[in-house]
Amino acid sequence: MAETLMYYTCKQLTISKTNIMAKETFGDIIKGDTPVLVDFTAEWCGPCKMMKPILDELHQAMGDSLRILKIDIDRNPKAASSLNVSGVPTLMLYKKGQLLWRQSGVQSAKQLQSIIQQKTTASTLH
Numbered sequence: 001m002a003e004t005l006m007y008y009t010c011k012q013l014t015i016s017k018t019n020i021m022a023k024e025t026f027g028d029i030i031k032g033d034t035p036v037l038v039d040f041t042a043e044w045c046g047p048c049k050m051m052k053p054i055l056d057e058l059h060q061a062m063g064d065s066l067r068i069l070k071i072d073i074d075r076n077p078k079a080a081s082s083l084n085v086s087g088v089p090t091l092m093l094y095k096k097g098q099l100l101w102r103q104s105g106v107q108s109a110k111q112l113q114s115i116i117q118q119k120t121t122a123s124t125l126h
Helices: 026-030 046-065 077-082 109-125
Strands: 009-011 014-016 023-025 036-041 067-072 090-095 098-104
Touching: 023 026, 026 036, 026 067, 036 046, 046 067, 046 109, 090 109, 098 109
Parallel strands: 036 067
Antiparallel strands: 009 014, 014 023, 036 090, 090 098
16 A cells, blocks of 8 residues: 655654554664655744645655655754754755755755656665
8 A cells, every 4th residue: 555645743753654553763764765855844934835835746746756754843953953954944865774965945846856866866876
């Protein structure tokens, strides 16, 4: 059965998926074979609010080939601190536990899709 919900809330690095009973840790999620785009965000951040429709569009384009994880830095300051997130939005792409790409600022869905395809293809060649 395909996982339909791609957004997560992070509480002290334990991820509870809405509408799905299983719990996964942040480490479990990023170590998987499926690429994971982590969006560090904040409710007060204007550019972060611009990312929601962009990530929705990205999810529509990529479906189950990508997991999207949103982490609110105000609710999860330890997560943000441990990954040296100093500005939002900050996007990170992981696959098999490896950080493949990181950038702060708003990116379009097309840019993100291109980056994800390029970085995940390159990571499988090594």
